[in-house]
Amino acid sequence: MCITANIVAVLLSVLIGPTLGANILCLTPVPSPSHHIWNRAWMEALAARGHNLTIVSADVEQAVIPNMTYIHLEQAYSFLAEALDLDEMANANAFGGARSVYAWGFGMCKGVLSSRGMGQIMSYPDSFRVDLVVADVTLGPCMFGLLRKFGNPPVVGVTAYNNPSFTTDFVGGHKHPSYVPYVMLNYDHDMSFFERMYNYIVYSYDH
Numbered sequence: 018m019c020i021t022a023n024i025v026a027v028l029l030s031v032l033i034g035p036t037l038g039a040n041i042l043c044l045t046p047v048p049s050p051s052h053h054i055w056n057r058a059w060m061e062a063l064a065a066r067g068h069n070l071t072i073v074s075a076d077v078e079q080a081v082i083p084n085m086t087y088i089h090l091e092q093a094y095s096f097l098a099e100a101l102d103l104d105e106m107a108n109a110n111a112f113g114g115a116r117s118v119y120a121w122g123f124g125m126c127k128g129v130l131s132s133r134g135m136g137q138i139m140s141y142p143d144s145f146r147v148d149l150v151v152a153d154v155t156l157g158p159c160m161f162g163l164l165r166k167f168g169n170p171p172v173v174g175v176t177a178y179n180n181p182s183f184t185t186d187f188v189g190g191h192k193h194p195s196y197v198p199y200v201m202l203n204y205d206h207d208m209s210f211f212e213r214m215y216n217y218i219v220y221s222y223d224h
């Protein structure tokens with residue numbers, strides 16, 4: 018909750034702050050049209066406020082909008098068929114759900130890192146000024162190698178999904194299984210003893 022609140026606060030301050038025209042690098046590698054629709058909304062809002070967006074993305078728009086430059090991760094969807102069974106994902110229990118998210122993420126990463134778009138952003142001069150990175154972290158930090166290239170600018174993580182177990186691995190914090198329910202379980206904080214035990218087993222399976 019706390020991390021989410023911080024993210025919202027930072028995002029809001031970027032959205033409604035004084036328009037100083039920042040150079041924003043948007044990393045939206047998640048291969049999912051619906052996630053793109055959600056990301057597109059905040060990206061268009063930022064561009065409309067005069068920020069200059071460089072968007073490295075699994076999905077791109079044909080319409081030319083001032084200050085939005087898309088770089089296509091054209092292979093982002095290429096490895097999903099072999100990695101991910103959406104029917105299984107929809108029907109799965111927490112264990113199957115965990116496997117599906119990792120399959121989706123690994124498939125994404127494989128495609129992203131082999132995309133020509135990745136080469137395109139890598140060929141930007143290291144001196145290209147990036148004031149802020151906004152990254153869709155739904156499936157992990159696959160593209161975070163770029164942060165170093167651009168001098169470790171501040172990063173805001175966003176997601177249209179939930180709070181996956183692995184965010185603590187690259188954001189910090191904790192998800193203690195005794196009171197933080199695993200993302201795939203329909204539990205609240207007040208878990209019974211057996212729910213907590215099951216929660217712990219699923220977390221252990223995940224890691």
Ligand SMILES: *[C@@H]1O[C@H](CO)[C@@H](O)[C@H](O)[C@H]1NC(C)=O
Binds near residue numbers: 038040
């Ligand atoms: C694009 O962004 C820059 C700031 O980076 C701003 O000065 C310029 O007015 C913007 N251009 C358009 C067409 O919105």
Ligand SMILES: *[C@@H]1O[C@H](CO)[C@@H](O)[C@H](O)[C@H]1NC(C)=O
Binds near residue numbers: 040069070071086
């Ligand atoms: C705005 O972003 C585009 C795409 O990355 C880049 O080519 C251009 O140089 C940027 N403009 C400024 C003023 O940095």
